[in-house]
Amino acid sequence: MQSPKKRYYPDCYICGNKLEKKNEILPGLVHCPICKYEHHVDQSYDQNIMERLSIADKLRNTLQFDEALKHYQSIIDDERLSFEAHLGLFLNTYGISFVQDPVDKRFNPIMHKIIEEQPSKNRYMIQVIDMASDPYKKKHYIREQEKYDQLWLSSKPVVPKKIHQKILEPLLEKKVEKPIKVLTPVIDVVETKPIGVQAVKNYKIDPIIENKIKNAEIIYLKANKFSRAEKIFDEALAVDPHAKQAIWGKILCKLQVMDLDLLTPGTSLKPIFPLFEQIMACVGEKEDNPYLAALEKHLYKMLNQASTFDSELFEFILSWKKEPSQRMIAHNLYGMIRKNLEKEVHENILWVHEALAATSRFLIDIDKEGYVSQYNDTLRRLTELKFYKDVLQMTDVVLQVEPRCKETLILQICAIYKVPRLSELHHVLRDLKFMPSFEKLLLGIYEIPEFFAEIKKAILETIHEQNYKFALQLMDIYIEKIPKKEIKTLNESLQDFSDHLIYHERFKEAEKYLNLLLTNDSRLPAAYWSKLKIALKARTNFDVLMLCKKDLMQYPDYESAINSVEHPDEYLKFYQIHDDLRKKSMDSRMFKKAISGNYDYFNNQCKTENVLTFVSTIHPKMEEDVSLIVGEEKAAISNLVIRSLIVLCIVSFGFVLGNIQMLFDPLLTADSLVIAANMLNILTKVILFGLLPLFLILFIWSSPSTEETYIKGLLKGVLFGLLSTLIFAVVVGIIPWAAVRFLGNFVLNISSWYLPAGLLGVGGLGILFVMIKFHNDLKDSVLFGRFKPISISNIIFLGFIWISAIVISILQYLY
Known part of the structure; x- marks a missing residue:
């Protein structure tokens, strides 16, 4: 094995x-080929x-900190001077793991606890530095300690501070908290270093x-x-302390990057x-300063990539520039802020507070208007992005400089009520929960x-x-x-409130505001006119036109309306329209x-419009609509009668042919001449x-109602009656x-079943398609309300005749 x-x-x-072993650079210094990190190690x-x-x-790197703690402690119990175990205890105390950046492939520390x-005061970190006997190793971990201090500071949540502002405090459900320190305007420029x-x-x-x-680089x-x-750069500086590139190399070593662009x-x-x-x-x-x-x-x-x-x-940077250059870099920074805020999605905009304060500081002493404008432009964008708490904090900064800046106050109102623009504020104010805040908000400012x-x-x-x-x-x-x-x-507002209350039939409340x-x-003639509407219980000017049966001059409010203005043209025009309507003429x-039959349709055109709009726009449009209605009524009546006549002809034709012998040959002679x-x-x-x-009665009754004169209507009725007959x-x-x-017998033979059945079927289809289509087309017309019952009754009547014809024909065939 x-x-x-x-x-x-x-x-x-x-x-x-x-x-x-092959990763060793120097004795005691090992380079990791994966994360590129340098490790100072012992020899055994x-x-x-x-x-x-x-x-x-x-x-530890998989965030199992409790288990890792037990292992590190166990190692120290067995090997008290284990440098790596003490370092691991420090990293574990702060929950530090390393995650690879997908872009530059570097492993960056993340602090989870x-x-x-502070890390530099942690006892494990102090022991790590004390245990580093080699000076380069000690220097390396002191630099690591500074890096962890910076990571700790950037990861630590900022303690919020509260705004104490008399106007805003009672308006918000919770007092607004600032995520960063309150930034007040700074007037002096930065002192330039030599x-x-x-x-x-x-x-x-x-x-x-x-x-x-160069070789070291x-x-x-x-x-x-x-x-x-870094060791080589130190050696170079020991010989030549003015070697700028060596100092820059040391800076890159301290930042652990080969180029500042990779940071x-x-x-x-x-x-x-x-x-x-x-x-x-x-x-x-006079040298170039890269x-x-x-x-x-x-x-x-x-600013662009990390929103920081x-x-x-x-x-x-400012401290190394003279005043004109300081102002230029501040101007460039403002351009970067605006460019960054053009993005549609922002996780946070805490950086804007300090960045905007920094870039605007040079304007407050020489261009107060420009200072306020820069803030307002930024605030407007933040309001659109719905960062309302941040807007509230920053408007406070502007109002310290320009307490009555109208645009800033509007943006502050938007932030208070959480609307992206003032034009949407009325949607929020309709909510009852904002009533107390609203009352306190309406201060002089x-x-x-x-x-x-x-x-x-x-x-x-x-x-x-x-x-x-x-509403009241x-x-x-x-x-x-x-x-x-x-x-x-x-x-103007009282007049509008009253008109809307009158339209909704709240006459008593409207009268209160009209009196005020x-x-x-x-x-104010419009106020007297509104009082006239209240007296008539009229919701609109159209109601006044139609409901007022007496002469308008008999109403004191109308008389007051025309007497309160030098040229009451619109009121006199209305009087003329009303007077013409009261006359018993063909037009009226x-x-x-x-x-x-279309009262609501015309009434809804008026709503709360004033008299001038009514007489100049609405009434002429009504007259056009009336002409169209009359024309449509003529066409509808003619259409209805002609369609019905066609259906009746088809049904009657089929019924007569299908029942010849029953109707015209009761003696069953079967002689075509006798039957004829x-x-x-x-x-x-x-x-x-x-x-x-x-037919004469039907057309004589309907025609005069759609013509200008009775004589013309009667003649038309007689003509259509004779023609239909x-x-x-x-x-x-x-x-x-x-x-x-x-x-002769040919018709008598085929009429017993096939021909009448077909003709009656055509009659049924005529009722379904011809009459029902007419009814559906009528729905889009203003006449529908009036003609709906007539159309439905006509369909029922024709259907009854059709069914009766079928039943009689079937019974005659069977028996």
Whole structure:
């Protein structure tokens, strides 16, 4: 049996890869080929201890921290000086596991346990550093300790602070909490640090040192062998302290990256600030400065990719720039903020608070309007994204600078009521639970016309929903709180409230507001007109037109309406329309008749429209509709009669042919000439004394009602009566008589079953398709309400005749 392969080092505690002898870079320094991490190791390990360490690390990286703790503690009990076990206990205490980034393939630490103790003060971390005898190993873990401190700070939840603002406090169900510190405007610019204080004039690096630095970058830095590379950079700086590229190399080693572009966006650069100051001390003022540009690039990368704003890095960058450049970078930062907020999805926008405060700080002292504009533009976008708590916090910042900024106050209102724009506020105000907040909100600072316009919309919608109690409460608050200078707006609102209440037949409440309106201004004709509607119990102006039987001048309210204005043209026009309608003329009779069956249709066109709209737009449209109705009525009557006549002809024709012998040959002579003579005699009497009077009466009765004059209607009725009688006589009388007279026994033989059955079937289909289709087409017409019973009765009548014809024919055939 093959013995297990001897292990030289414990597994990589980051990725779990087995470390072998071939991975050794230097004595005591092993490079993991998977995660690229460098491990400072001892020269010898117990095989059993290494196996147990691997198990403990796997448990920790799979988040089984309780089980891992037992294994680490067991190892320490057996091997008190085990460096790796103490390191594992530290990582396990903070629940640190390592996860591979899918983009750059680096293994990044994640802290799953957040405790109060800072990692650098943890006893296990202190023991790890104390146990590192080698100076490079100790330096490496001090750097790791700083990294874990930064991870702890970024993972720790921010303790929220509460806003104490008199206006907002009573408005919200819960007091608003700020996720970050309250940011107040900063007026002073950042003091610029001196650059190049240690720069050597005409400095040129020694070629040997330069080659050594480049080789370290190519051989070690690009291979992620950071400890070895840092050692070479230190050696170069010991010879030449002004070697900027060596200092930059040390910065990259400290950040554990071969290039700053590869750094994870959320990584803080604060630990490298002292080293960066060394670079800036060696850079001449007129030299190119790629190092500062790299920091700016990382700042924007953090903003775009990680939605994180590093305020310390921003301040640090500003400190190396002069005032004009400081303003330029602040302007660029604002552009990046706007670009980032254009995204549709944001997990959080906490970074906006600090970023916006940082970019706007340079405007407050020279361009107050621009400062407020930058904030308002950002607030508007945040409101659209529905980050209402953040909007509330940031509006407070703006109002400290411009307490009565109208746009900011509107955005604050939107955030309070959680609506993305003010035009949607009225939907929220219809809810009773907002009543207490609304009353407290209407303070002097919120005297914004657009705000009151939304309240008005909410009132009108609440009336429409018939929630009158809440609507009246809201009206009373509106009347009480609207600024006194907005008297015109108040009067218009009182008129609208009254008209809507009248439309919903709340006459008593409407009269109350009309009286208040007339108290404000006694020369408002619309108010008197509304009082006239109340007196008539009329919901609309159309109701006034149709319900008022007396002369309008007999009503005091109408007289007041026309006397309260110099040119009461619309009211006089209405009077003329009403007076014409009261006259007993053909036009008024046609108008009333057309209206009578479609009253609701016309009434709904008016609703709460004023008199001017009624006389100039609605009434002319009504007259057009009446003309169309009259025309449709004519067509409907003619259509109904003609369709019915066709069906009757077919059914009667089939019935007559199917029952010739029963009807015209009671003696069973079977002589076609005798039968034809009997048919002529009987059908002539039926047509002359039955059908002719019936058709004349029917058409004479219906035609005058659809014509302009009775004479024309009577002539049309007589004409259609004679024509219908002639058609019926030809189809039902002359054609069957001629068939019997000239075709003789042939007709008598086939008429017993096949022909009548077919003709009666056609008659049935005529009732189903011709009459029912007419009925369905009528549904889309305004005449449907009036013609519905007539159409249904006609279908029933024709159906009864058809069924009777079939039953009689069947009985005659059987017996």
